[in-house]
Amino acid sequence: MDKPLTRNIKSDGSTVTLAEYLASGGYEGLKKTLAEFAPLDVQQRVKDSGLRGRGGAGFPTGLKWSFVPMGEDAPRTKYLVVNGDEMEPGAFKDRLLLEGDPHQLIEGVVIAAYAIQANIAYVFLRGEYRLAAARLRQAIAEAEAQGLLGEGILGSGFSLDLRLHTSAGRYICGEETALLNSLEGKRANPRAKPPFPQVSGLFGKPTIVNNVETLCNLPHILRNGVEWYKGLSRTGEPGTKIYGVSGRVRSPGAWELPMGTTAREIIEEHAGGMRDGYRLKGYLPGGASTDFLLPEHLDIPMDYGSIGKAGSRLGTGTMILLDDKTCPVQMVLNLERFFAQESCGWCTPCRDGLPWTVSLLEGLIEGRGRPEDLATLERLCGLLGPGNTFCALAPGAMEPLQSALKYFRADFERYLQPQTTRGGMYA
């Protein structure tokens, strides 16, 4: 099985040095790109490859790039920004790539920047990723020393200044426009779209924000070609995906697998199955801001289209499992507390709707619930839904709640019973 993204990653947790990276064929994709392809050719290849953004939304990468103004008259400076603000509960896939093989990211960054002709790139890194920051800093220095970054990269006319920015730590910074505001030193509130960052992004200039995993795909696509890349997948959606599992499994972790691997295979073969005494009750396939799926969905391929059809989202591909000993209401409350805390406070539904959601769930759990509360929760799911809020944070926050209300309604209703008759279902 081909695992291009993680092939160099060592099991002992140490990083890959520049020498090791070069020895493994590293920067070959970049060399080829600079030598053989014009920027628009790179864009076309990536478009042809079918690569979709791995940050959660799954937007086609090449298409995203194509909105950047190109040519002589295009505004300067253009920017490429790496979204390394991995803060979605349950997600740790970018960390693996950042710590394990930082040069792969750098190579991807240079290729992407070349494709859109950006001369400054920023890595916006989650503040707690201190090890990743240290390794990335080291790798950037190595790359600069070798002429892989900076003026006239590899003797080409293309220059790129790559800067590392560590975040002060808000989940909302993962939203690309909030990230840009934060990078500019402003409050990390999202921006209205349009205008899209491709037109008016960082410092008002054309900007592309790509996820770490997305960028790590680029060296391989450019080096090995579109057909090879498509062949990695088991479904119509190309490439590999880093899938993660957290919850009561024998060996939680993250693995690079062909796109479209089923959740059953991931959980049972790679995560070692459920721990003794626990049964799977449901799972959030793409991280905390995706809808629950049930054991009956385990054989659905984990790709954007199939998971979407099942009523959830592939998201980051890092699933969180709910077992039969854990109360889904409490799990949802835990998530909603996180989202309520992380709301930037800009738009009304998110700022005031999430704390209300938390308050209702707390009331329910503490025995102060009223039968109409479930209807209120459902109403909030609608009110905080897509299109009603300024960005995707609140709709994402509502996904586990709305699906829990659908699939685990009895668990909610149980809290409406008098405490004595409720029974001890969960630990």
Added chain:
Amino acid sequence: MPDKIVGNDFGPPKAGPKDGLQGGSPHKIVGNGFGPPKAGLHIEIDGKSHPVKAGENLLQAILSLGLDLPYFCWHPAMGSVGACRQCGVIQFKDANDAQGRVVMACMTPVAEGMRISLQGPDAKAFRAGILELLMTNHPHDCPVCEEGGECHLQDMTVMTGHTVRQYRGLKRTHRNQDLGPFINHEMNRCIACYRCVRYYQDYCGGDDLQVFASHNHVYFGRQEDGVLENEFSGNLVEVCPTGVFTDKTFSRHYSRKWDLQTAPSVCVHCGIGCNTSPGERYGSLRRIVNRYHGEINGYFLCDRGRFGYGFVNGPARLYQARSAETGPLDVSTAENRLRAMLEDAKGIVGIGSPRASLEANFALRERVGAERFHAGIGDAEHGCLRTLLDLVRNLPLHLVSLREAERADAVLILGEDPTQTAPRLALALRQAVRNRALAIADELGIPHWQDAAVREAAQAEKSPLFIASPAPTRLDDIAARTCRASPRTIARLGFAVAHGICPEAPAVMGLTPEHEALAAEIAQALTSAERPLIVAGTGCLSEDVLRAVGQIAAALAAARPGRATAVHFAVPECNSLGLALMDAQSLAHAAHTIESGEADTLLILENDLYRRADRTTVDALLTRARQVIVIDHTLHATAERAHLVLPAASFAETEGTLVSSEGRAQRFFAAMQPAGDSRDGWRWLGPWPCLDDLTRALADSLPVFQQITACAPGAAFRIAGQKIPRQPHRYSGRTAMLADIRIHEPKQPEDTDSALAFSMEGAANDHPPALNPFVWAPGWNSNQAVGKFQDEAGGHLSGGDPGIRLIGDGAGTGLPWSVPPETEASIADALRLVPLHHIFGSDETSMHSSAVAERAPHPYVALNPEDAARLGLAEGEEVELAPDVWLPVKCLPGLAAGIAGVPAGLPDLPVPVTAWQSWKPNKPGDETS
């Protein structure tokens, strides 16, 4: 010089003679489709087609049509940001789409054929849901909240139909801050619409009001307790949709909006002429709020104008006539005494006032004769205003309104600190520098109303603003270049700019290379701009500076044939320009007339001469005059020396006409009956039965004022036979408010001077804009009801913005080129005095408001730190400014070298800087010269 000016950069003047006389503004009722005709697109709202203007957003379009849609974060002057989500409507994809989706009207551009629903159940449920969320933390303390009764949040809550609260959780609470003398802070009421910070930071350029924290803990306040620094902070009271920011001066004598008796008025604290609505209750003036004017103040006032009303009922207010010999007089005795003194006079010198109406000044002029009518302003200012009028009359100048100033794409300020002398103009200039941002937005296809996106795209890019002034100004932060120099050097720079624009204008010899380069840069920026604007004024009392402005204006007009040059001259007082147009004599002439014995009686109207000339001169004048009569509303040093003092009505108690610095004549009206025995200033002076007769007499005798009778409908104006009530229809307690004094209800006082009534009865609708005392519309109790009185959201008042422009229409044909002044001779060891103006401090009447006085500086002499070091003076060290006037030295970095700045007009600084004096600082122990 160009021969004929056919236009200016800002279109024809908006106000014609008919303005203000037209029937006015019907309240737009939901769904009546009574919108102004617009060229452009059609959209379908709930099945009915409506015309809308291309380029607008849906919310603007819907409100402009007169329909109701609730909103919070959007503001017509600040555009859209999509934060509150309150203006959700359902948009359908096409004719077949029955479901539609929620979109925010404020963030959705109108498009031809667009189908939307305001009233569909989904749209209404969404908006009620958002409102319910906003209210989860709102304390519902309306009965004890000062916003109650004029609260946008109340109005919008009712509009959405949210009536039953389902939220049972705790409400988040905040600690409030002391924000200084103007503004109360009650953060628990906050619904986090972000308007306050957007207004304060983005619109006003302030940085000490911020948003802190996140999620539902967002906090709008200062980093720590302290005075809100920005000069326009008072508008937070009206910008905030609920009671977070309220008027602290109003709190001290609070009344509900519905209990206030109000009138259309004009601010009297500088020359800009902002429209205001003063409110009275129980015989005292309680507050000032903004009265929308589409060409002048728009939605915003400055803090001096909003909070400076305290003099009306202040401790120095004159309620009774008094004689120097016998003390208080009753009215008839006072009248007899006045008659006797005037009959006894061997010639009367009349001294008018730039803070009194045209009518009051004219009444004085009629009483004493044109040759004996004096302006009552300092001689330096008198000279400046004469020069200014000479330029306006003879050069192709267009005196811009503030709305026009906001459109300027290159601005040169010469010798003025507008924030201090004409504050609202400074706020307009702050918007003008954004024209570059709007141009960038155009290039990127971002609509102008998409406020955050425009700011993001433009970053720090600004249209060029150049400031040449003696001292740092409050607009320096947005200036492309600043230049600190003496007034003479500023004038020379201006002449060099003119030469740079038009080589025929004489060159300036001996400029420094830096000034040469700067002049060239300014000339280039002004020439290449579409709508260049020059701002100057009487601030540094330099006729040279004004002549330089004339030269630049003429040069620009020569370089841009057929187009008048946009100019705004800041003048110090509310009727400075009106008084100047009466061509009154100078104060020196008055002194000469008394000194020579041609006259022995001084009749002084609403003026404190000690603010106009130095103490020795005024003392001599008042001593020499055998009889001194003062008519004024406030006791001051001149009144204290008068033989007879007659109490005059303040602006809040009288009617009249003022001419603003735009050259616009505007009528103001009494909000209340004159206090005590005071009466309209002109009523002490002449036989006119009512104001209209006096206004007519003025219009007939001085051609420049020919049209002023059309400023507002006269006293005979009626709507369906009725006068216009000053009191809202919910006015309460009329029969009870005086019950502790006498049991029967007094008759409502009659008003013979205007079409307004001191009553709650009368014509409720269709008020002409000039006669509209307050804005109210069904469902709209806050000032945001003004939308119902505009031709479009944020546009002009329906029926025309009030006022008649008298001068400055660009018709002047030319003057010979002026000769640039020489470099001033250096004066060894001495400095030249220049006045430094303070928004809080330099205006006479507003300093009687304790809140304003609290913000005023203590007297000082400002020196450039290097000058101070050279003269061996340290910060805080006392120096003698004038005989026995000792002031501390203030080191002011950025002050031009060779000058000493003295605060203008402070009440406890009895040394007006009257001219371009030289001054040699004395320290204690020095031999005084």
